Amino acid sequence: MEGKVALVTGAASGLGLATAKAFAQAGAAVALADWDEQAVKAAADQLAAEGYQTLAIKCDVSDDKQVEEMVSKTVQAFGRLDYAYNNAGVQNELAEAADQTLADFEHVNSINYQGIWSCMKYELQHMRKQESGAIVNCSSIGGIRAGAQRGVYHGAKHGVIGLTISAAVEYANRGIRINSVSPGLFQTAMSDKMIAAGQKEALDAILQAVPIGRLGRAEEIASTVLFLCSDAASMVVGHNLVVDGGLTI
Numbered sequence: 001m002e003g004k005v006a007l008v009t010g011a012a013s014g015l016g017l018a019t020a021k022a023f024a025q026a027g028a029a030v031a032l033a034d035w036d037e038q039a040v041k042a043a044a045d046q047l048a049a050e051g052y053q054t055l056a057i058k059c060d061v062s063d064d065k066q067v068e069e070m071v072s073k074t075v076q077a078f079g080r081l082d083y084a085y086n087n088a089g090v091q092n093e094l095a096e097a098a099d100q101t102l103a104d105f106e107h108v109n110s111i112n113y114q115g116i117w118s119c120m121k122y123e124l125q126h127m128r129k130q131e132s133g134a135i136v137n138c139s140s141i142g143g144i145r146a147g148a149q150r151g152v153y154h155g156a157k158h159g160v161i162g163l164t165i166s167a168a169v170e171y172a173n174r175g176i177r178i179n180s181v182s183p184g185l186f187q188t189a190m191s192d193k194m195i196a197a198g199q200k201e202a203l204d205a206i207l208q209a210v211p212i213g214r215l216g217r218a219e220e221i222a223s224t225v226l227f228l229c230s231d232a233a234s235m236v237v238g239h240n241l242v243v244d245g246g247l248t249i
């Protein structure tokens, strides 16, 4: 990926940070975007100290204007945009359907669903000029399965796959491939928060059903995203790659 430019949202921690690192290690210049300005700057500075080319961008992906600026800043700094991993996401407040609040619905959807839509829109405006590029959107196993008390999150993640495959058919013959990744259970701040919120038992129960018998490591999503962006995946279009240790089979 020497000479290429990658953009990662939600890059201050977890799956996003691991993927930003992997892009850098593969030779790409990397724009790391996150709404946590301090954390994303620290992450970009750390990678820069290791000799990689990075740019930190404060961006709330639920704000369409900020997303437009995020993509512009990336292109201004590095001259092009080859790869994007649209990863930023949040969990919903656990509640059965009758008790879910409009505020939580709007919060989760503005980030997990509308955020992906905004990111793709502005990334594609550059990629279609270049007639090249690869985008990976972050869905979840929640995007292909039911989840009691998680309907708000699962609905948004199902939507991510719809946005992905629809854009994929539009741009496949213009040199741009768009795919999604569906992580299973990964060890990140998000899973740590579940444990802190008293959901450790629920997590353990789910882990018992995972054939591989463990949480995923963030690097295992990073390597999947890099594969999907790389020329090794040149015929892979509109695919939702499930990375879950066998959980959903």
Ligand SMILES: NC(=O)c1ccc[n+]([C@@H]2O[C@H](COP(=O)([O-])OP(=O)(O)OC[C@H]3O[C@@H](n4cnc5c(N)ncnc54)[C@H](O)[C@@H]3O)[C@@H](O)[C@H]2O)c1
Pocket: 009, 010, 011, 012, 013, 014, 015, 016, 033, 034, 035, 036, 059, 060, 061, 062, 087, 088, 089, 090, 091, 111, 138, 139, 140, 141, 142, 182, 183, 184, 185, 186, 187, 188, 189, 190, 191
């Ligand atoms: N960890 C898992 O087990 C798991 C499983 C399936 C899917 N996912 C998905 O993977 C993605 C990354 O999750 P993670 O586990 O690394 O979580 P994480 O909480 O460790 O990281 C998410 C990052 O996104 C940032 N972020 C949140 N809202 C944002 C916004 N509006 N604008 C910009 N940045 C924002 C956060 O600041 C954080 O740095 C999410 O989309 C999540 O739904 C995670």
